[in-house]
Amino acid sequence: MPRYLAGRLLQALIATFGVMTIVFVVMRLSGDPTLLLVPEGASREHIDALRRELGFDRPIFIQYLSYLGDLLRLDLGDSVVQRVPAVDILAARIPYTVALASAALLVALGIGIPVGIAMAVWRGRWFERPLAALVLAGQSLPTFLSGILLIMLFAVTLRWLPSSGADGPAAIIMPAVALGALSMSTFARMARIAIVDELSKDYVRAARARGLSVGGTVARHVLRNAAIPVVTVAALEIGNLLAGSVIVETVFAWPGIGQLAIQSIQSRDFLVVQAVVLFVSVVYTVTSLAADLVYAWIDPRIRLSPA
Amino acid sequence: MSAAVLRRAAAAVGPVPLGVGLALALLAALVLAAIGADWLAPFDPTRQTLLQRLRPPGHATASGAIYRLGTDELGRDLLSRVLHGARVSILVALLSVSLSIVVGTLLGMIAAWRRGWVEIVIMRLVDTMLSIPAILLAVLTVAVLGPGFLKVVMVLGFTRWPRYTRIAYGQTLQVASLPYIRAAELAGASSARILLRHILPNIAGPLLVVATAEFGLMILFEASLSFLGLGIQPPTPSLGSILSSGRQYLDRAWWLTLVPGATLFALVLSVNVFGDWLRDRLDPRSRSR
Numbered sequence: 001m002p003r004y005l006a007g008r009l010l011q012a013l014i015a016t017f018g019v020m021t022i023v024f025v026v027m028r029l030s031g032d033p034t035l036l037l038v039p040e041g042a043s044r045e046h047i048d049a050l051r052r053e054l055g056f057d058r059p060i061f062i063q064y065l066s067y068l069g070d071l072l073r074l075d076l077g078d079s080v081v082q083r084v085p086a087v088d089i090l091a092a093r094i095p096y097t098v099a100l101a102s103a104a105l106l107v108a109l110g111i112g113i114p115v116g117i118a119m120a121v122w123r124g125r126w127f128e129r130p131l132a133a134l135v136l137a138g139q140s141l142p143t144f145l146s147g148i149l150l151i152m153l154f155a156v157t158l159r160w161l162p163s164s165g166a167d168g169p170a171a172i173i174m175p176a177v178a179l180g181a182l183s184m185s186t187f188a189r190m191a192r193i194a195i196v197d198e199l200s201k202d203y204v205r206a207a208r209a210r211g212l213s214v215g216g217t218v219a220r221h222v223l224r225n226a227a228i229p230v231v232t233v234a235a236l237e238i239g240n241l242l243a244g245s246v247i248v249e250t251v252f253a254w255p256g257i258g259q260l261a262i263q264s265i266q267s268r269d270f271l272v273v274q275a276v277v278l279f280v281s282v283v284y285t286v287t288s289l290a291a292d293l294v295y296a297w298i299d300p301r302i303r304l305s306p307a
Numbered sequence: 308m309s310a311a312v313l314r315r316a317a318a319a320v321g322p323v324p325l326g327v328g329l330a331l332a333l334l335a336a337l338v339l340a341a342i343g344a345d346w347l348a349p350f351d352p353t354r355q356t357l358l359q360r361l362r363p364p365g366h367a368t369a370s371g372a373i374y375r376l377g378t379d380e381l382g383r384d385l386l387s388r389v390l391h392g393a394r395v396s397i398l399v400a401l402l403s404v405s406l407s408i409v410v411g412t413l414l415g416m417i418a419a420w421r422r423g424w425v426e427i428v429i430m431r432l433v434d435t436m437l438s439i440p441a442i443l444l445a446v447l448t449v450a451v452l453g454p455g456f457l458k459v460v461m462v463l464g465f466t467r468w469p470r471y472t473r474i475a476y477g478q479t480l481q482v483a484s485l486p487y488i489r490a491a492e493l494a495g496a497s498s499a500r501i502l503l504r505h506i507l508p509n510i511a512g513p514l515l516v517v518a519t520a521e522f523g524l525m526i527l528f529e530a531s532l533s534f535l536g537l538g539i540q541p542p543t544p545s546l547g548s549i550l551s552s553g554r555q556y557l558d559r560a561w562w563l564t565l566v567p568g569a570t571l572f573a574l575v576l577s578v579n580v581f582g583d584w585l586r587d588r589l590d591p592r593s594r595s596r
Contacts, residue, residue, distance in 0.1 A: 152564060243443045251554075
């Protein structure tokens with residue numbers, strides 16, 4: 001285990017460092033990053049002053065080192081629009097996105113796992129068909145489209161739920177369903193494959209031969225073994241849900257980091273956009289690391305195999 | 308290679324189930340309609356007729372023009388806009404998938420063939436790229452570079468190549484150890500020749516499966532970027548931007564949402580049905596039992 005742990009930690013560190021580098025490169029793709037940070041129609045003097053102030057007149061390598069140094073101190077620069085640290089702006093929005101992503105994960109697991117189990121147990125029967133259609137629809141509907149369709153039905157036509165904002169607990173329902181739909185399909189497929197895999201094993205035949213019912217076998221034995229790959233996927237989905245918030249939060253005017261990213265792009269506040277991308281990518285790296293470690297802890301075949 | 312490979316693939320794949328056949332027919336119809344947009348569209352998709360704003364589907368004007376799918380908030384014909392929008396979506400997806408499959412496959416094959424530090428650099432870069440959620444990287448890059456057709460293609464192409472690199476790398480590692488590759492080496496074939504003539508045809512199957520799934524995903528990405536105002540810019544119609552502007556008229560003009568929405572859904576659904584089936588046929592691990 002220690003060797004696997006060390007190797008996997010190092011890999012995560014390299015990936016995090018790589019993410020920072022890629023964001024640095026992307027921010028300079030347009031040539032002069034100063035131009036991204038000034039309002040439209042700023043004077044030449046203003047631009048030159050800001051370039052010196054932000055250190056963009058130094059050699060690129062020095063800029064890169066100081067950028068990495070700043071990141072280590074969690075200094076992501078100041079918002080050029082609001083004149084406060086980008087980290088503070090980001091931190092104020094994180095709770096909203098965490099609430100939304102958790103609710104979406106709940107929706108995805110709560111629907112996806114039972115659907116996947118049902119599809120595996122009843123595979124080949126007519127009952128699998130409508131479930132398969134649901135999974136396929138969840139996978140093929142763009143998040144923003146399912147969001148708009150939900151608004152059309154529940155806010156505009158039926159007037160049951162608020163169409164946007166974050167006032168009251170009912171406001172989270174539609175964004176959570178729209179955001180969770182894609183993950184729901186992923187969970188259903190994963191659960192189905194994992195359970196079908198398990199059902200073909202000898203211990204299941206043995207349990208059935210001893211007179212245990214299908215439901216009993218699945219509940220007592222199969223679910224436990226099938227849970228491992230599903231847990232891993234769940235951890236990876238957290239990152240996807242955070243990224244998907246960019247679109248869902250725009251559709252529903254949910255005041256989280258996704259809406260912040262798009263608003264900051266529109267107001268040309270690029271250091272805030274950079275902060276959002278770095279935050280989500282680091283969370284993504286950390287959750288996939290956590291998933292691998294949990295996986296290795298549960299299943300000795302992984303930690304003992306050469307990396 | 309192509310004809311022989313396709314024949315072998317067709318033989319391996321076997322008969323096509325009804326659902327997949329229907330999905331393929333739907334996809335073909337949509338692609339043909341998109342290709343023929345210039346001839347099929349009854350109106351210029353960008354021509355505004357301010358007196359005919361937000362007309363419902365089937366509306367006929369006094370002069371005899373019929374808006375079969377209604378008009379938008381600027382009096383433009385929705386049918387014409389959706390046809391042209393679908394063409395933009397398909398073109399962006401096709402070009403960005405081509406770009407990423409070429410870049411990704413080449414890098415993957417080179418990493419597996421050269422090994423050593425080349426392998427380390429390429430595969431670490433792949434790990435890194437895959438740890439930034441693609442839609443976020445695309446949003447950031449498009450925001451920095453500015454929107455537009457070619458930029459969207461480039462951004463999507465360059466954010467998605469690592470998916471192919473992983474597959475090409477793993478497959479090349481397996482194939483490269485086979486005796487016939489050693490034989491080609493001893494016969495004096497160059498690395499480029501071995502990779503392109505001897506290895507590529509043998510690793511193409513899994514790459515095409517990924518490409519099919521990615522094609523659907525790229526359509527969704529382009530639509531999402533355009534929906535956010537970061538993709539295809541007006542006046543060029545795109546399914547995402549039609550949906551975005553139609554959102555303000557949800558209570559009055561349902562067609563502005565349902566028509567482009569259904570088109571997008573049909574496009575992605577048919578690609579996904581085909582892609583799932585292809586994967587199940589070619590990858591025995593995920594085959595449904």
